[in-house]
Amino acid sequence: xxxxxxxxxxxxxxxxxxxxxxxxxxxxxxxxxxxxxxxxxxxxxxxxxxxxxxxxxxxxxxxxxxxxxxxxxxxxxxxxxxxxxxxxxxxxxxxxxxxxxxxxxxxxxxxxxxxxxxxxxxxxxxxxxxxxxxxxxxxxxxxxxxxxxxxxxxxxxxxxxxxxxxxxxxxxxxxxxxxxxxxxxxxxxxxxxxxxxxxxxxxxxxxxxxxxxxxxxxxxxxxxxxxxxxxxxxxxxxxxxxxxxxxxxxxxxxxxxxxxxxxxxxxxxxxxxxxxxxxxxxxxxxxxxxxxxxxxxxxxxxxxxxxxxxxx
Amino acid sequence: xxxxxxxxxxxxxxxxxxxxxxxxxxxxxxxxxxxxxxxxxxxxxxxxxxxxxxxxxxxxxxxxxxxxxxxxxxxxxxxxxxxxxxxxxxxxxxxxxxxxxxxxxxxxxxxxxxxxxxxxxxxxxxxxxxxxxxxxxxxxxxxxxxxxxxxxxxxxxxxxxxxxxxxxxxxxxxxxxxxxxxxxxxxxxxxxxxxxxxxxxxxxxxxxxxxxxxxxxxxxxxxxxxxxxxxxxxxxxxxxxxxxxxxxxxxxxxxxxxxxxxxxxxxxxxxxxxxxxxxxxxxxxxxxxxxxxxxxxxxxxxxxxxxxxxxx
Numbered sequence: 001x002x003x004x005x006x007x008x009x010x011x012x013x014x015x016x017x018x019x020x021x022x023x024x025x026x027x028x029x030x031x032x033x034x035x036x037x038x039x040x041x042x043x044x045x046x047x048x049x050x051x052x053x054x055x056x057x058x059x060x061x062x063x064x065x066x067x068x069x070x071x072x073x074x075x076x077x078x079x080x081x082x083x084x085x086x087x088x089x090x091x092x093x094x095x096x097x098x099x100x101x102x103x104x105x106x107x108x109x110x111x112x113x114x115x116x117x118x119x120x121x122x123x124x125x126x127x128x129x130x131x132x133x134x135x136x137x138x139x140x141x142x143x144x145x146x147x148x149x150x151x152x153x154x155x156x157x158x159x160x161x162x163x164x165x166x167x168x169x170x171x172x173x174x175x176x177x178x179x180x181x182x183x184x185x186x187x188x189x190x191x192x193x194x195x196x197x198x199x200x201x202x203x204x205x206x207x208x209x210x211x212x213x214x215x216x217x218x219x220x221x222x223x224x225x226x227x228x229x230x231x232x233x234x235x236x237x238x239x240x241x242x243x244x245x246x247x248x249x250x251x252x253x254x255x256x257x258x259x260x261x262x263x264x265x266x267x268x269x270x271x272x273x274x275x276x277x278x279x280x281x282x283x284x285x286x287x288x289x290x291x292x293x294x295x296x297x298x299x300x301x302x303x304x305x306x307x308x309x310x311x312x
Numbered sequence: 313x314x315x316x317x318x319x320x321x322x323x324x325x326x327x328x329x330x331x332x333x334x335x336x337x338x339x340x341x342x343x344x345x346x347x348x349x350x351x352x353x354x355x356x357x358x359x360x361x362x363x364x365x366x367x368x369x370x371x372x373x374x375x376x377x378x379x380x381x382x383x384x385x386x387x388x389x390x391x392x393x394x395x396x397x398x399x400x401x402x403x404x405x406x407x408x409x410x411x412x413x414x415x416x417x418x419x420x421x422x423x424x425x426x427x428x429x430x431x432x433x434x435x436x437x438x439x440x441x442x443x444x445x446x447x448x449x450x451x452x453x454x455x456x457x458x459x460x461x462x463x464x465x466x467x468x469x470x471x472x473x474x475x476x477x478x479x480x481x482x483x484x485x486x487x488x489x490x491x492x493x494x495x496x497x498x499x500x501x502x503x504x505x506x507x508x509x510x511x512x513x514x515x516x517x518x519x520x521x522x523x524x525x526x527x528x529x530x531x532x533x534x535x536x537x538x539x540x541x542x543x544x545x546x547x548x549x550x551x552x553x554x555x556x557x558x559x560x561x562x563x564x565x566x567x568x569x570x571x572x573x574x575x576x577x578x579x580x581x582x583x584x585x586x587x588x589x590x591x592x593x594x595x596x597x598x599x600x601x602x603x604x605x606x607x608x609x610x611x612x613x614x615x616x617x618x619x620x621x622x623x624x
Contacts (some may be wrong), residue, residue: 073598129465143565145457152567153441154601159564162597164557166490167479174597176560178478245476248488252471253455253565255464285474285486286385289466 005309022121067311069113115142117307135265183242203231244279262297317621334433379623381425427454429619447577495554515543556591574609581608
């Protein structure tokens with residue numbers, strides 16, 4: 001029996017046929033034609049999945065379920081609103097069911113799906129209580145309990161990027177002040193490095209960005225950190241301090257077996273993991289006890305396809 | 313079949329025989345002789361439970377299980393450290409098992425136990441995902457998922473009073489700054505009212521406290537709030553604002569079906585609940601969606617006995 005996972009993004013859709021061991025056997029992708037509208041995008045996805053099955057000499061009967069990751073929240077009525085895709089309260093679940101009437105279909109937020117992939121076959125494998133922080137442009141997350149995505153009573157859970165953990169010098173896009181996303185996203189790292197440079201601190205980062213503040217990306221800040229650049233040190237240490245604060249709160253609340261860090265920022269895993277457990281131990285309530293293993297995600301972008309395939 | 317719940321406190325131990333409907337049929341209590349030491353307190357508890365059974369013409373065979381609530385954390389080895397009881401890494405679970413070898417015994421933190429009681433038979437009855445904040449001298453909490461206390465991989469979970477939600481003008485006893493406990497406990501309310509009065513603001517609270525700042529308690533602040541006292545208004549509004557912030561983070565994370573507020577502070581339930589849902593809606597990520605019902609606990613001190621009885 002096979003599973004299909006589909007990762008729907010703002011620029012492309014990735015689909016894969018996955019076996020029971022979590023290996024992606026076959027892949028296919030298409031462009032997300034956002035401008036053509038919701039129904040058209042759904043038709044493209046339908047074609048993509050059916051071609052993927054056919055090209056690999058399989059039938060729909062061979063497929064146990066199809067799971068979808070969307071860069072958005074799916075409410076309990078199955079409606080999706082997603083600015084990046086130009087969708088406003090579209091009936092996503094109904095659109096799936098009408099196109100795939102003969103197979104079980106499931107869908108979840110993409111960060112939650114990635115966490116499920118990591119919990120099934122990646123950095124959080126075989127752990128009962130697994131939490132993933134996806135640090136990218138924003139901060140997403142996923143809570144996996146006993147191998148299932150935990151999204152709460154109304155499907156709104158796992159949005160751990162919008163946990164308030166302090167006070168910050170700028171507000172979050174969500175309207176609050178102090179969200180984890182404003183301290184620990186790539187955007188937050190870039191913004192803080194820009195701020196320090198604007199305040200007059202010298203930094204190699206500006207050189208890496210060809211003297212244009214707007215060119216700064218998170219990788220440049222991590223690269224400069226490796227060379228002991230003062231702005232990078234201050235920025236990354238602040239980032240790690242708040243990440244540890246968020247994780248300490250998570251440990252005091254859910255006490256997971258493992259916490260994984262994913263998303264683009266996690267490429268600097270050596271810097272992020274270095275000393276993070278000490279920072280957490282200083283802040284958790286029961287300082288003498290064992291706490292969650294802190295790891296970085298290891299499935300990369302495949303977590304989206306693999307996790308989607310195992311939604312149920 | 314009957315269940316026994318035992319609520320161990322710093323001054324007294326309350327035990328009750330509970331039926332399957334959550335009614336406490338018989339009760340008995342004894343003093344906690346802290347100075348006599350751990351083994352002696354455990355002997356007193358043994359005697360208390362056995363007398364409770366005997367006096368009501370029951371046998372140990374009639375008892376399905378005995379559960380205990382302790383004002384402390386129980387680590388995964390069964391060890392308890394509790395300053396109030398003078399216990400330092402005592403082998404609590406072993407002490408229970410040796411005294412009650414013929415019946416199943418369970419134990420949990422008292423705030424978690426109270427949450428279980430409220431989830432089984434009180435303000436959070438029949439809800440799958442239930443979270444309780446216990447607002448007293450400190451802030452405790454309990455997370456109940458599908459009728460079971462959720463305390464995580466190492467039993468450290470549910471300590472939601474030590475979630476950092478902002479920055480405060482004094483540090484928490486745990487060593488961190490910005491814990492929920494420093495904004496929303498009775499202690500926090502008293503401290504903030506005292507601060508405003510010390511800064512020179514006139515207040516009826518001082519009159520209620522017979523002109524002695526040290527006499528102020530949380531009830532006085534709530535009473536003065538009802539009379540539109542400026543210090544009380546500022547203090548209680550700040551308390552509610554941070555409580556809503558904590559609950560918003562909980563909704564973004566676990567999206568529970570219900571959140572209950574217990575502990576001594578919850579006696580002013582009319583003031584606390586008034587407008588709290590609006591404050592939460594302003595801060596949660598998905599502002600248009602249904603979210604957890606916000607209620608106040610309704611079992612009072614009995615939640616400790618009832619919840620303990622249904623630990624498993």
